[in-house]
Amino acid sequence: MAKEEGKDRQAYWRKVIAEFERSGGTHEEFARARRLNVWTFRTWLYRVRAERGHRQSSRSKPRRLVEVKVAEAAVSGNTTAGVCIRAGNGVAVEFVGVPSPSYLAAVVYHLRGGEQ
Secondary structure, three states, X not given: OHHHHHHHHHHHHHHHHHHXXXXXXXXXHHHHHOOOOHHHHHHXXXXXXXXXXXXXXXXXXXXXXXXXXXXXXXXXOOOOOEEXXXXXXXXXXXXXXXXXXXXXXXXXXXXXXXXX
């Protein structure tokens, strides 16, 4: 039963995201008009787009390698882990703590410009 509910939820959010993409509105406007929590909406938006991008790239586009640089962390009294993503255009996104891999993938996807 839980699997069916999960599939229903995914189908629901795919439909909502498709409506949003046709709307041309902002996240906030769209969520407010449909009485959705904007953060929940964004979570599903990024999840659906990342999933869609993964499926498209695996079927039609060759895989690209992305350079990853690992730097030594500055030693200080703070042992909190974090992540910093730097795009080629100079934009940097820093996280205190380590987000889920799927969320990081969605961030990278959007930093690269989406459907490139």
